[in-house]
Amino acid sequence: xxxxxxxxxxxxxxxxxxxxxxxxxxxxxxxxxxxxxxxxxxxxxxxxxxxxxxxxxxxxxxxxxxxxxxxxxxxxxxxxxxxxxxxxxxxxxxxxxxxxxxxxxxxxx
Amino acid sequence: xxxxxxxxxxxxxxxxxxxxxxxxxxxxxxxxxxxxxxxxxxxxxxxxxxxxxxxxxxxxxxxxxxxxxxxxxxxxxxxxxxxxxxxxxxxxxxxxxxxxxxxxxxxxxxxxxxxxxxxxxxxxxxxxxxxxxxxxxxxxxxxxxxxxxxxxxxxxxxxxxxxxxxxxxxxxxxxxxxxxxxxxxxxxxxxxxxxxxxxxxxxxxxxxxxxxxxxxxxxxxxx
Numbered sequence: 001x002x003x004x005x006x007x008x009x010x011x012x013x014x015x016x017x018x019x020x021x022x023x024x025x026x027x028x029x030x031x032x033x034x035x036x037x038x039x040x041x042x043x044x045x046x047x048x049x050x051x052x053x054x055x056x057x058x059x060x061x062x063x064x065x066x067x068x069x070x071x072x073x074x075x076x077x078x079x080x081x082x083x084x085x086x087x088x089x090x091x092x093x094x095x096x097x098x099x100x101x102x103x104x105x106x107x108x109x
Numbered sequence: 110x111x112x113x114x115x116x117x118x119x120x121x122x123x124x125x126x127x128x129x130x131x132x133x134x135x136x137x138x139x140x141x142x143x144x145x146x147x148x149x150x151x152x153x154x155x156x157x158x159x160x161x162x163x164x165x166x167x168x169x170x171x172x173x174x175x176x177x178x179x180x181x182x183x184x185x186x187x188x189x190x191x192x193x194x195x196x197x198x199x200x201x202x203x204x205x206x207x208x209x210x211x212x213x214x215x216x217x218x219x220x221x222x223x224x225x226x227x228x229x230x231x232x233x234x235x236x237x238x239x240x241x242x243x244x245x246x247x248x249x250x251x252x253x254x255x256x257x258x259x260x261x262x263x264x265x266x267x268x269x270x271x272x273x274x275x276x277x278x279x280x281x282x283x284x285x286x287x288x289x290x291x292x293x294x295x296x297x298x299x300x301x302x303x304x305x306x307x308x309x310x311x312x313x314x315x316x317x318x319x320x321x322x323x324x325x326x327x328x329x330x331x332x
Binding site for chain 1: 160162179181182183184185188189191193194195196197198199200208209211248251
């Protein structure tokens with residue numbers, strides 16, 4: 001139970017950074033895709049995909065550079081860095097995948 | 110039954126420079142081991158290797174006879190206070206204590222003149238001393254066998270230093286504690302065994318004169 005709470009707290013600590021940085025990332029990628037010959041996917045799909053991969057990776061890099069010591073909060077309760085990253089990334093990927101499918105089903109994307 | 114932590118044959122070097130050479134350290138329940146050494150002598154390195162978050166060329170860590178590669182991954186074996194604050198800034202004091210110690214222990218833990226007024230304060234809003242005090246008190250109250258404290262008195266006011274020393278002494282009945290700090294007077298004051306890391310090796314210290322002999326403190330500091 002303690003470990004689940006820790007995974008949840010770590011996930012929450014990445015959420016704001018991920019959502020914000022993914023906005024920028026999605027705009028840049030969408031603009032880049034627009035100059036390609038094929039039509040780009042809807043921007044909401046690009047944004048969700050950024051939240052699944054690019055945003056979390058940026059967040060982990062940011063943590064590594066400026067909040068490295070905070071990992072000890074989790075280490076002291078037996079949770080390793082790699083497991084925090086794997087669980088958080090998996091959560092984003094699964095949630096993003098579900099959201100994209102919901103959007104497709106609702107014909108919004 | 111007292112628990113026993115041993116770290117043996119530690120060899121660690123950075124970029125070809127040998128920092129620790131064949132170190133052996135032992136700590137039992139009831140021990141407060143003061144680890145002294147000059148800047149860059151390898152005190153923090155040794156604690157991180159012992160905790161399991163830093164690799165070494167060679168090391169053997171045993172807790173109660175069982176060998177560990179990364180002891181921190183086993184819950185309730187070992188805790189570590191790093192030099193810099195490690196509590197997530199987005200949490201508040203009460204939530205942090207709840208995560209670490211459980212809901213049932215919040216009331217008893219917060220029944221403290223320093224912490225009772227900080228219940229709902231965010232970690233990011235605490236002063237350096239308050240933060241250090243909270244971190245140390247929490248780590249010492251976790252149900253684990255050994256606690257490693259890296260510079261626990263750094264940036265802490267004398268009143269809080271006194272409180273921290275009291276908690277260390279009280280909790281040493283149930284745990285083994287290894288601490289290191291450049292404020293050697295506080296270390297000498299609270300610890301019951303002392304070691305000095307010198308030239309990559311470890312020297313057992315019995316009195317202040319030995320600290321002078323090994324060049325850790327100047328002769329003029331002996332009172």
